[in-house]
Amino acid sequence: MWNRKKSNFLLITEIFFSFLVLFGVMSLVIYNYLNYTKPLGYDYENVWHISLRPNSDSTAQNRLVQEQLLQRIRGFQQVEAASYSNSNVPFAFSQMGMSLSYGNAKDVQTNAFDAQDDLKDVLRLQVREGRWFGPQDDASTHKPVVINGMLKQKLFGEEDALGKLIPVDDSTHYKVVGVMDYYRAYSEYDADAPAYFSRINLQENNNHLWGSLLLRVKPGTGVAFEEKMMKELSGIAKDWTMEVATLETMRQSKVRLTLVPMIALGLVCGFLIFNVALGLFGVLWYNINKRTSEIGLRRAMGATAGQIYKQFLGEILVVTTFGLLLGCFFAGQFPLLGVFELSPEVYVTAILIAVALIYILVISCALYPSRQAAAIHPATALHEE
Amino acid sequence: MITLKNIEKVYQTKSIETVALQNVNLTVPQGEFLSIMGPSGCGKSTLLNIMGLLDVPSSGTVEIGGKLITSYKDKELAHLRNEKIGFVFQSYHLIQDLSVLDNVELPLLYRPHVSAADRRKRAQVALEKVGLSSRTGHYPSQLSGGQRQRVAIARALIGMPEIILADEPTGNLDSVMGEEIMQILLDLNRQEFTTIVMVTHDEQMAQKTERLVRFFDGQQVSDAKLYDFQKA
Numbered sequence: 071m072w073n074r075k076k077s078n079f080l081l082i083t084e085i086f087f088s089f090l091v092l093f094g095v096m097s098l099v100i101y102n103y104l105n106y107t108k109p110l111g112y113d114y115e116n117v118w119h120i121s122l123r124p125n126s127d128s129t130a131q132n133r134l135v136q137e138q139l140l141q142r143i144r145g146f147q148q149v150e151a152a153s154y155s156n157s158n159v160p161f162a163f164s165q166m167g168m169s170l171s172y173g174n175a176k177d178v179q180t181n182a183f184d185a186q187d188d189l190k191d192v193l194r195l196q197v198r199e200g201r202w203f204g205p206q207d208d209a210s211t212h213k214p215v216v217i218n219g220m221l222k223q224k225l226f227g228e229e230d231a232l233g234k235l236i237p238v239d240d241s242t243h244y245k246v247v248g249v250m251d252y253y254r255a256y257s258e259y260d261a262d263a264p265a266y267f268s269r270i271n272l273q274e275n276n277n278h279l280w281g282s283l284l285l286r287v288k289p290g291t292g293v294a295f296e297e298k299m300m301k302e303l304s305g306i307a308k309d310w311t312m313e314v315a316t317l318e319t320m321r322q323s324k325v326r327l328t329l330v331p332m333i334a335l336g337l338v339c340g341f342l343i344f345n346v347a348l349g350l351f352g353v354l355w356y357n358i359n360k361r362t363s364e365i366g367l368r369r370a371m372g373a374t375a376g377q378i379y380k381q382f383l384g385e386i387l388v389v390t391t392f393g394l395l396l397g398c399f400f401a402g403q404f405p406l407l408g409v410f411e412l413s414p415e416v417y418v419t420a421i422l423i424a425v426a427l428i429y430i431l432v433i434s435c436a437l438y439p440s441r442q443a444a445a446i447h448p449a450t451a452l453h454e455e
Numbered sequence: 456m457i458t459l460k461n462i463e464k465v466y467q468t469k470s471i472e473t474v475a476l477q478n479v480n481l482t483v484p485q486g487e488f489l490s491i492m493g494p495s496g497c498g499k500s501t502l503l504n505i506m507g508l509l510d511v512p513s514s515g516t517v518e519i520g521g522k523l524i525t526s527y528k529d530k531e532l533a534h535l536r537n538e539k540i541g542f543v544f545q546s547y548h549l550i551q552d553l554s555v556l557d558n559v560e561l562p563l564l565y566r567p568h569v570s571a572a573d574r575r576k577r578a579q580v581a582l583e584k585v586g587l588s589s590r591t592g593h594y595p596s597q598l599s600g601g602q603r604q605r606v607a608i609a610r611a612l613i614g615m616p617e618i619i620l621a622d623e624p625t626g627n628l629d630s631v632m633g634e635e636i637m638q639i640l641l642d643l644n645r646q647e648f649t650t651i652v653m654v655t656h657d658e659q660m661a662q663k664t665e666r667l668v669r670f671f672d673g674q675q676v677s678d679a680k681l682y683d684f685q686k687a
Contacts, residue, residue: 372614
């Protein structure tokens with residue numbers, strides 16, 4: 071087989087590129103899957119999001135309306151808790167970021183969220199160390215923040231984070247009052263990125279209007295209440311634009327955004343692999359037809375049908391192994407160089423799965439032609455040349 | 456020794472039944488050089504395939520070295536072919552991708568107990584016997600017809616078989632090359648006591664063998680002893 075350099079080279083090239091495509095798709099799938107299996111850090115069920123846009127420029131009037139809206143919402147029996155927030159609520163398309171530094175940890179890109187004290191109850195956030203915001207923070211010199219585990223690790227490593235002051239500018243510091251395990255706001259398929267919450271104090275932030283309101287409703291609360299609530303809220307905020315959506319609906323939109331390209335890519339990859347399989351099958355079939363006389367000769371020289379079968383299967387497996395070794399060499403650079411900053415676990419798993427899939431594909435394509443080769447009658451094969 | 460008893464070979468398609476061999480009874484003693492002649496389509500190659508265990512008769516029995524092989528399974532037949540029989544074909548049947556040395560080694564690949572070094576050594580010895588020791592690295596396409604046939608003979612004798620079956624070994628060669636190949640086969644038979652069964656169309660070549668059997672329409676029509684090499 072070593073002397074059939076040209077046809078082996080073509081097969082090796084085909085397998086090499088198939089492997090790379092599979093490796094790419096598998097890396098994406100595994101990356102998303104591993105993220106999906108991690109906790110979000112909050113409970114989105116029965117949580118509604120109201121986006122708020124005042125249409126007048128009167129800040130004082132708008133602030134008053136903002137407070138009235140919150141009071142009214144909290145007054146509904148069906149609402150368990152409500153909190154203002156920036157527009158980057160869970161599953162929103164809006165994001166806000168900050169670059170934080172502490173000691174040797176420089177410029178850690180961090181997702182920034184603003185929350186009232188009640189957000190803990192709205193999203194059922196679990197604080198692992200320290201506490202969530204509360205009235206005791208009203209008199210705090212430094213702005214209190216609750217950080218997630220990833221930010222703690224990036225800024226403080228193994229050190230205790232509670233009470234630490236994170237510089238924001240020359241005169242402002244964030245004081246860490248609590249640490250929560252996870253907070254992955256944007257999508258179930260997003261990586262666990264550094265994040266922190268800073269406290270909204272409506273009395274303190276006099277000139278700020280908050281674009282989003284999150285509320286937890288009692289289970290089973292439906293459209294009828296939504297209509298009633300929106301009608302009443304429209305009565306309070308007459309010239310405001312308000313839209314309501316459940317976090318579940320927003321989650322589904324985000325899921326589609328991730329899954330649709332992944333499925334499309336999977337289909338393209340599947341089509342490609344199908345073509346590769348057809349190509350492989352054709353090449354193997356052609357090789358066997360071309361080598362009928364050799365098969366007859368080998369049988370005459372003492373090869374059993376089983377040995378012919380193993381020979382053809384073995385040859386394609388050896389060629390495949392060469393293609394895969396070349397592919398693994400290139401794919402191996404991804405975890406070594408930390409490409410796209412993905413965990414090596416993603417790449418290594420993708421390599422292993424792609425290798426297994428290519429072997430399965432090749433064996434599936436080679437089984438039938440090899441069996442046919444083994445079944446060739448030696449006398450007929452020798453007569454054919 | 457090869458013994459064929461009441462051999463019949465019938466090729467059957469949906470509509471046609473072709474009788475290739477009919478009532479063939481033939482014994483080839485150990486060390487004999489037998490030639491088989493007959494017009495095209497008379498069943499010579501079919502007979503050789505049956506003797507070489509490449510094909511099975513429709514009825515009748517085949518014995519090799521006194522062992523009845525009718526009930527042998529594929530694995531046993533392959534083992535017997537490898538150990539006892541060497542083949543030489545009219546069209547050489549060399550593998551084009553393999554060097555001369557690799558082609559000659561081929562039968563020993565199916566003997567697991569023979570090491571790679573031993574295979575190489577024995578292939579070189581076999582090539583020396585046919586006068587081709589200087590061409591070991593060449594490929595079949597780089598050789599003349601006569602040289603290719605000599606490679607095929609080296610391949611047939613590397614496993615030291617008791618029997619060599621040659622199907623028109625000089626059929627594709629000119630008379631000079633044909634003579635050379637015939638001489639190699641005669642030497643093999645006389646010096647190493649190898650049983651040779653040769654199918655040929657060439658009367659002159661056949662007359663050099665010990666015994667000549669003629670076939671016509673699948674039947675054995677004559678059997679003549681020409682020489683006794685052992686006594687000569």
